[in-house]
Amino acid sequence: MKLSRAWMKLSPELLPFADAASETLPLPRLLRLSLFQVSVGMVAVLLIGTLNRVMIVELGVPTWLVAVMVSLPVVFAPFRALIGFRSDQYKSVLGWRRVPYIWFGSVWIFGGLAMMPFALIILSGDTFAPPIVGQMAAGLSFLIVGAGMHTVQTAGLALATDLSPVEQQPRVVALLSVALLLGMLLSALAFGALLANFSQLRLIQVIQGAAVVAIALNLVALWKQEVRNPAATRPDRERPALRQAWEELRRSDKWVRRLTATGLGSFAFSMQDVLLEPYGGQILGLSVSQTTLLTAGFALGGIIGFIQAARRITAGGDAHRVAAMGALCGAAAFAGVLAAAPLGSGALFALCTAAIGYGGGLFLHATLTACMRAAPVAQIGLALGSWGAVQATAAGSAVACGGVVRDMVSGLAMQGALGEALAGPVTGYALVYLLEIVLLFATIAVIGPLVRPLGGALQPDDVRIGLAGPRGAS
Numbered sequence: 001m002k003l004s005r006a007w008m009k010l011s012p013e014l015l016p017f018a019d020a021a022s023e024t025l026p027l028p029r030l031l032r033l034s035l036f037q038v039s040v041g042m043v044a045v046l047l048i049g050t051l052n053r054v055m056i057v058e059l060g061v062p063t064w065l066v067a068v069m070v071s072l073p074v075v076f077a078p079f080r081a082l083i084g085f086r087s088d089q090y091k092s093v094l095g096w097r098r099v100p101y102i103w104f105g106s107v108w109i110f111g112g113l114a115m116m117p118f119a120l121i122i123l124s125g126d127t128f129a130p131p132i133v134g135q136m137a138a139g140l141s142f143l144i145v146g147a148g149m150h151t152v153q154t155a156g157l158a159l160a161t162d163l164s165p166v167e168q169q170p171r172v173v174a175l176l177s178v179a180l181l182l183g184m185l186l187s188a189l190a191f192g193a194l195l196a197n198f199s200q201l202r203l204i205q206v207i208q209g210a211a212v213v214a215i216a217l218n219l220v221a222l223w224k225q226e227v228r229n230p231a232a233t234r235p236d237r238e239r240p241a242l243r244q245a246w247e248e249l250r251r252s253d254k255w256v257r258r259l260t261a262t263g264l265g266s267f268a269f270s271m272q273d274v275l276l277e278p279y280g281g282q283i284l285g286l287s288v289s290q291t292t293l294l295t296a297g298f299a300l301g302g303i304i305g306f307i308q309a310a311r312r313i314t315a316g317g318d319a320h321r322v323a324a325m326g327a328l329c330g331a332a333a334f335a336g337v338l339a340a341a342p343l344g345s346g347a348l349f350a351l352c353t354a355a356i357g358y359g360g361g362l363f364l365h366a367t368l369t370a371c372m373r374a375a376p377v378a379q380i381g382l383a384l385g386s387w388g389a390v391q392a393t394a395a396g397s398a399v400a401c402g403g404v405v406r407d408m409v410s411g412l413a414m415q416g417a418l419g420e421a422l423a424g425p426v427t428g429y430a431l432v433y434l435l436e437i438v439l440l441f442a443t444i445a446v447i448g449p450l451v452r453p454l455g456g457a458l459q460p461d462d463v464r465i466g467l468a469g470p471r472g473a474s
Contacts, residue, residue, distance in 0.1 A: 025160075025163045025164050025165075025168070025172070029225070030164075030172065030175065031175075032220060032221055032223075032225075033156070033159070033160060033163070033221050033222075033225055034175055034176050034179035034221070035179070035217045035218070035220055035221035036102065036152055036153070036156040036217065036218050036221040036222070037153070037156070037176050037177075037179040037180040037183060038179050038180070038182065038183035038186075038217055039106075039109070039152070039183065039213070039214040039215075039217040039218050039221075040149050040152060040153050040180060040183065041179070041180045041181065041182070041183025041184040041187065042183050042184070042186075042187035042210060042213065042214060042217075043109060043113070043145060043149055043210065043214055044149065044184060045183075045184045045187045045188045045191065046113075046187065046191065046207070046210055047070060047073065047142065047145065047146075048070055050188075050191045050192075050195065050206075051070075051116075051120070051207075054120075054195070054198070054203065055069070055120060055123075055124075059120060059121075059123070059124035060124060061120075061123055061124060065123075065135065068139075069138055069139060069142050070142070071396060071399075071400060072139055072142040072143045072146060073142060073143070073145060073146020073147075073149060073150070073396075074146070074392060074393065074395075074396030074397075075143065075146065076143065076146045076147045076150050077146075077150055077388070077389055077392035077393045077396060078389045078393055079147075079150065079389070080150050080153075080154045080385040080386075080388040080389040080392065081246075081382060081385040081386040081388075081389045082385065083101060083150065083151050083154045083155065083381075083385050084154050084155075084158060084380075084381030084382045084383070084384050084385020084386070084388070085245055085246075085379075085381060085382040085385060086101070086381075087100075087101045087154070087155050087158055087381040087385075088158075088245075088378060088379055088380065088381035088382055089239040089245075091235045091239075092235075094228060095227075095228030096226055096228060097226070097381075098155045098156070098158055098159040098162065098222075098226050098381075099159075099222055099225070099226050101151055101152075101154070101155035102151075102152055102155045102156055102159070102218060102221075102222045103218075103222070104151065105147075105148045105149070105150075105151030105152035105155065105218075106148065106152060106214065106215045106218040106219070107148070107215070108144050108145070108147050108148030108151065109144075109145055109148035109149060109152065109211065109214050109215065109218075110148075110211045110212075110214065110215045111144055111148075112141045112142070112143075112144030112145035112146075112147075112148060113141075113145060113207055113208065113210055113211035113214065114208055114211050115137070115140075115141045115144075116138070116141040116142070116145070116207055117200075117203055117204040117207045117208065118137075118204070119134065119137035119138040119140070119141045120134075120138055120203070121200055121204075122134035122137055122138075123135060123137070123138045150388070150392065152218060153388065154381070154384060154385045154388050155381070156176075156221070156222075157176070157368075157384045157388070158380050158381040158384050158385075159222075159225060159226055160172055160176060161372050161375070161380050161384065162226070162380065163225065163226075166373060167314070168314075169369060169372050169373060170309070170310040170313040170314045170319075170365070170369045171310045171314060173306075173310065173365055173368055173369050173372065174306040174307055174309065174310035174365060177302075177306045177361070177364070177365060178303050178306055178307070181299050181302060181303055184299070185296075185299060187210075191206060191210075194206050245379060245382055246382065246386075248376075248379070249375075249376070249379050249382060249383060249386075252374075252376060253374045254449070254450060255374075255383075255386070257446060257449065257450060258320075258367070258370060258371065258374070258450060259386060259387065259390045260446050261320075261323070261367065261443055261446040261447045261450070262367045262371075262387060262390050262391055262394070263390045263391070263393075263394040264394075264439055264442055264443040264446060265323070265326075265327055265330075265363050265367070265439075265440065265443040266363075266364070266390070266391045266394040266395045266398070267394040267395070267397065267398040267401075267439060268327070268330065268398070268435075268436045268437075268439035268440045268442075268443060269330055269356070269359070269360040269363065269395075269398075269436070269440075270394070270395040270396075270398035270399055270402070271398045271399070271401060271402035271405075271432055271435065271436050271439075272334075272337075272356070272402060272432065272433065272436060273395075273398070273399045273402065275402055275403070275406055275429060275432060276294055276298070276337075276353055276356075277294060277295075279337070279349075279429045280294060280346070280349055282425055283341050283425065283426050283429065284340060284341065284344065284345075284346050284349055285346075286346055286349075294350060294353045297350055297353050297354040297357070298353050298354060298356065298357040299357060300354060300357065301353070301354035301355060301356065301357025301358035301359075301360075301361065302357040302358065302360060302361040303361065304357075304358055304361065305326065305357065305358040305359065305360065305361020305362040305363075305365065306361045306362075306364075306365045308358075308361075308362065309322050309326070309361065309362045309365035309366050309369070310365065313365075313366065313369055318451055318452040319366045319367070319369045319370035319373065320366065320370055320447050320450040320451045320452070321451045321452070322362055322365075322366035323362065323363050323366035323367050323370065323447055324443075324444050324447045324448070324451065325362055326358075326359045326360065326361070326362030326363030326364075326366060327359065327363055327440045327441075327443045327444050327447070328359075328440070328444060329355060329358060329359035329362065330355075330356055330359030330360060330363065330436075330440050331359075331436075331437045331440040331441060332355070332359075333352045333353075333355035333356040333358075333359055334352070334356065334433045334436050334437050334440070335433075335437060336348055336349075336351070336352035336355065337349060337352045337353070337356075337433055338430055338433050338434070340352065341426050341429075341430070363443075364391070367387065367391075368384075368387060370450075371383050371384060371386075371387040372384065402432050405428065405431060405432050405435070406428040406429055406431075406432050407428065408428070409427055409428040409431050410425050410427060410428030410429075411428075413425070413427035413428065
């Protein structure tokens, strides 16, 4: 009891995200809701990290086929806008809008992970079936899991927006973002330990164990979160078509420009996702352990960026201005990464990697918060789904483009086709980083008209649920 009383006397500044709580969404309930992000982070690590390596090394699956499988979940990303819209307009006599989508998304994750290990074993050739059977089974399992992840995350973010007051939304977004990163970090450590002594049986146990953990976390997260409102979901209630709802949203508050900036910035920050570690090893001569630590530095920078963005926006800062600051920080960080090669400085490279994470954290948090605040009450799901569709699609496409550009340009450079001065493996990496800098400055240009003038801070009377301020001010 003494320890509890002493803990409660601590200043909220010393308790991470204690100030994200509100009367409508107390801290224990908010932390429980954030578990849906933990489950999504765990599944993302399993698909992109653990299974990526296992399929190539232990199961002997061709690298190109692994890349196709891992990218399949991105195919479902554009449908996040439809998911959000459908959750806004859901017909139900029970009175729930978000809970059914979180539940069915969780079921899809569970089903896809349950069938995935057996599909991978067939894919590896340990069967008498034709190769196409394993490829189709594995592809279907990845696609089902991806659909579940996007559904859970879209409906979960919409539910968090429904439950939190508008003034608390920046802190709530930061907490949910950090929960995602923590889920990725903890699950990466757990999967690495569990698969240290690899066998096909252990792989089955780990993947299906992850399926059980994911659906359990999501059940705990949504339990008694959404208040039933049968009047809002009654079957005879008139509902607009998706096209009509999007037109209303588009005309409401510069949504095309806001989503364009989100897409450009997400593409720019994501082109390097599969290149930073190879760049450190091939160009700067860093060891495997040293390049592995880059991921931790990148994640730490992202967490700091999320927290800093929440503080700036909550203190009255403009979310679009914070997003532009994140893009500018990212451009400077990529310039530092370029400079690390001629300087031969691994320390500069590590510092700039963390700065990329920081800039990306500022940018993603600010753009998501801007969409949450600008969304009309009846279209929160559509607004957040549109943001998620643009962000995820841009990020997934950028990863593929970054790898292709690097391979093509490096191949030409090594053959001498670009001249003697550029005949080296660093040329491909350098072009990708230069493209990212250009795209980030283009992002800043697109964001510019959205930024509120200095001294034009919102007044308390201007802050309304679902709106960032007067029309056109944001």
